Amino acid sequence: MNEQAPNFPDSASDRLVSDNLLVRNYLASVPVKKITGEAEQQQYRRDIAALLKEKKAVLVAHYYTDPELQSLAEETGGLVADSLEMARFGRDCEGDMLVVAGVRFMGETACILSPNKTVLMPDLEATCSLDIACPIEKFSAFCDQHPDRTVVVYANTSAAVKARADWVVTSSIALEIVEHLKVRGEKIIWAPDKHLGRYIQEKTGADMLLWDSACIVHEEFKAKGLLDMKAIYPNAKVLAHPESPSSVLAIADVVGSTSQLIKAACELPQDTFIVATDQGIFYKMQQLAPEKTFIVAPTAGNDASCRSCASCPWMGMNSLQAMYQSLRDGSNQITVDPAIAKKAMIPLQRMLDFAAQHRMQVKGKA
Numbered sequence: 342m343n344e345q346a347p348n349f350p351d352s353a354s355d356r357l358v359s360d361n362l363l364v365r366n367y368l369a370s371v372p373v374k375k376i377t378g379e380a381e382q383q384q385y386r387r388d389i390a391a392l393l394k395e396k397k398a399v400l401v402a403h404y405y406t407d408p409e410l411q412s413l414a415e416e417t418g419g420l421v422a423d424s425l426e427m428a429r430f431g432r433d434c435e436g437d438m439l440v441v442a443g444v445r446f447m448g449e450t451a452c453i454l455s456p457n458k459t460v461l462m463p464d465l466e467a468t469c470s471l472d473i474a475c476p477i478e479k480f481s482a483f484c485d486q487h488p489d490r491t492v493v494v495y496a497n498t499s500a501a502v503k504a505r506a507d508w509v510v511t512s513s514i515a516l517e518i519v520e521h522l523k524v525r526g527e528k529i530i531w532a533p534d535k536h537l538g539r540y541i542q543e544k545t546g547a548d549m550l551l552w553d554s555a556c557i558v559h560e561e562f563k564a565k566g567l568l569d570m571k572a573i574y575p576n577a578k579v580l581a582h583p584e585s586p587s588s589v590l591a592i593a594d595v596v597g598s599t600s601q602l603i604k605a606a607c608e609l610p611q612d613t614f615i616v617a618t619d620q621g622i623f624y625k626m627q628q629l630a631p632e633k634t635f636i637v638a639p640t641a642g643n644d645a646s647c648r649s650c651a652s653c654p655w656m657g658m659n660s661l662q663a664m665y666q667s668l669r670d671g672s673n674q675i676t677v678d679p680a681i682a683k684k685a686m687i688p689l690q691r692m693l694d695f696a697a698q699h700r701m702q703v704k705g706k707a
């Protein structure tokens with residue numbers, strides 16, 4: 342069942358080494374964009390707010406971005422949300438322009454769903470390890486080998502991969518859509534995140550052929566460290582994003598998308614939570630539940646030093662400075678080939694229609 346993705350090294354450990362090298366090389370090559378002081382930061386915020394107004398632009402930010410960007414989105418009438426709600430809100434909001442603070446697939450999705458809006462991103466290099474690990478040529482060949490299967494792809498993919506799919510899903514809605522396909526007797530190709538795929542497979546019992554890749558951030562969460570931490574905080578609940586390894590999900594009290602984890606943090610009676618996802622989410626959790634304590638789940642090990650642990654390096658490329666420059670100059674516009682956009686629109690629209698029909702809670706502000 343778990344066929345190897347054709348482009349990847351042979352073993353999971355080889356692949357992880359390859360992913361980690363990729364991230365290390367990336368981190369070494371990118372100059373750190375540092376804002377020196379509070380005054381400069383405040384100036385950027387004012388300038389960005391003025392430019393958003395002038396250009397009739399709306400800022401849409403993901404929960405993993407810098408709290409500075411999340412609060413700016415809120416203050417300027419934009420949205421902070423998970424990837425599903427970012428897509429829906431971007432399509433439905435008024436305005437001529439969207440500024441997407443997130444990663445490339447989020448910008449591309451906005452571009453496909455809002456063909457009449459200009460879509461800018463602070464940094465066009467901000468991508469995702471899942472997107473990188475699922476190149477269209479290899480993926481398309483893989484699908485061609487299994488023509489009897491319905492192709493379901495995670496939103497964290499390129500527009501071209503979406504164009505090859507029957508369905509796009511995000512982690513907020515993947516379980517429900519796969520369950521729906523299983524009831525219809527459909528067999529599934531799932532790509533690219535194997536951990537999320539396996540989690541859904543176990544929950545639904547669907548027949549799923551899994552592409553073999555993972556998120557380099559979530560894959561670093563370790564079950565052993567998590568158990569040690571639980572011993573220190575016996576009353577804490579563990580919240581985990583389903584891109585985490587199955588050994589971590591097995592320990593988690595709640596497994597869900599970013600918005601589902603935020604909801605759980607607010608609704609559960611406990612006052613302490615160990616959180617296995619990008620720590621950018623703590624901004625919203627702390628804002629909605631200021632009296633509670635949120636602790637980042639342990640990653641590579643006691644002595645490890647890890648610059649991308651619990652912190653997505655690509656989400657981190659979204660800075661105030663980059664956003665200001667992009668808005669001022671109209672630079673970093675995301676475009677998608679119209680023929681690809683037309684095809685990718687079909688599975689994206691299916692997902693949004695499904696969410697609307699099932700009256701799913703897809704509100705970003707948890």
Ligand code: 13P
Binds near residue numbers: 422425497511600
């Ligand atoms: P959500 O869809 O839960 O926001 O997750 C997106 C993502 O990239 C998680 O790593």
Ligand code: SF4
Binds near residue numbers: 444469556557584654
């Ligand atoms: Fe991709 Fe992982 Fe970053 Fe999410 S956290 S954008 S899945 S690399």
